[in-house]
Amino acid sequence: MAASELIHDSDDVRLQVEASVTTPTAPLHPPRVANGDLRSTVTGSVDGKQERGRLGSLLQQNQLIHSLSSGLRRHCHYVKIPVQEEHAVQLPTEWWKTGVAFLYAAFNLVFTTVVITIVHERVPDKSVSPPLPDKFFDYVDRVPWAFTVTESNGLILVGLWLLQWICLKHRSIIGRRCFFLIGTLYMYRCVTMYITTLPVPGKHMVCAPKLYNDSTGKIWRILRLISGGGLSLTGSHLMCGDFLYSGHTVMLTLSYLFIKEYSPPWMWWYRWFCWALSASGVVCILFAHEHYSIDVVVGYVVTTRTFWWYHTMANTHALRQAPNNFLSRTWWNPIFNFLERNVRTTVPVAFTWPVALPSACRQRYRIVEGGRDE
Structure with missing residues (x-):
């Protein structure tokens, strides 16, 4: 489901980019020719079209990368594993x-x-x-x-x-x-x-x-x-x-x-x-x-x-x-x-406070424990 949404987002970006880099329609009157040399005018217009094409492709790539990264951030919660709940089931207090x-x-x-x-x-x-x-x-x-x-x-x-x-x-x-x-x-x-x-x-x-x-x-x-x-x-x-x-x-x-x-x-x-x-x-x-x-x-x-x-x-x-x-x-x-009977794993050596702590102390304790784990 997440991959399909990402592809859909990338298609939307491509359509928007292509629409933004489309060349304007030809003017009603032909351009004036300086000194009667039509080749230089045509060459300049072709170079401008190529430059605009390169800029458009770079813009399209940036938009695609941005859409992919934002999509991954939205769907990153799919990889979470509930370890604590499973551990509690294996070691019930009783x-x-x-x-x-x-x-x-x-x-x-x-x-x-x-x-x-x-x-x-x-x-x-x-x-x-x-x-x-x-x-x-x-x-x-x-x-x-x-x-x-x-x-x-x-x-x-x-x-x-x-x-x-x-x-x-x-x-x-x-x-x-x-x-x-x-x-x-x-x-x-x-x-x-x-x-x-x-x-x-x-x-x-x-x-x-x-x-x-x-x-x-x-x-x-x-x-x-x-x-x-x-x-x-x-x-x-x-x-x-x-x-x-x-x-x-x-x-x-x-x-x-x-x-x-x-x-x-x-x-x-x-x-x-x-x-x-x-x-x-x-x-x-x-x-x-x-x-x-x-x-x-x-x-x-x-x-x-x-x-x-x-x-x-x-x-x-x-x-x-x-x-x-x-x-x-x-x-x-x-x-x-x-x-x-219900102890399904080896009991780990882990210490905890024997009495409940105030919320402020618990928050500091979690911060300290998190820093040690990292």
Whole structure:
């Protein structure tokens, strides 16, 4: 349609130009001949006609170019591609799914405190069952302040990840991934703690007295453990038996994995800082003799493998329907399909303001972002 209009415009221009350069009609009286030489008069008239013809052709070309350029400007909107709308369809927010994942994580965290309370009643006395042999403990003496470093590093990492998550553009999708992994890892921990109860790893550990059939006292212990976040810094963790595997290792490792996965490569200094916090926190668990080495190793392996399996399936869309995908045989594959069904592309690392800005600030932000894109 645009090409036909342009051709029509060019034909109109040609007709106008031809009409404007048409030679006038012959005069009624023949021109006078100077000195009887008719050849010079005819030659001059022919040269004038050729000059007018060249000027007319140049004018016609200029008019044609102008008409083509104006036609292109009028029809340039035909090449616009609605990328933003398509991108939004591939990454829907679906906050209600994030809420379901949050409830799943909260339930398993509360259930963990219940299992810790149950297991605490089964921990053998230190005088009857001494700590198990551990190679790391044989070579490294206990450092009393090391566990404080572990919990401080964990609080810093969790705070950094929470701040980073709030500033992410696709926080709903990333949030439900984080909540699902936290809930699943702590559910695994409930199973391993309950089926195998290890003796305390050190004589220095002070365990709260056993309550046996005092159900009310156990409920108060559960509430105290929940309110204090299960940390020694808050004085809420006085029970023993939650050794296999280490919950502190889970939070230190998982926080770093999410920080690294959803931060841009140019923030390498931020990634290295968080890695140092995570690694030093895990090592300080062993320095403090608060967990056996096997607790830390199992916690690291389970956390990293579950994180990598989930994100492999989330980022490789061909695996979801592949018949030979062994990752789809995991028990949590139906939950994965529920959470990730409408996520049809890899989630990009993009940041945005967590709250709505005034219109003037938004305009300045668009100008800055546009300048960076160019």
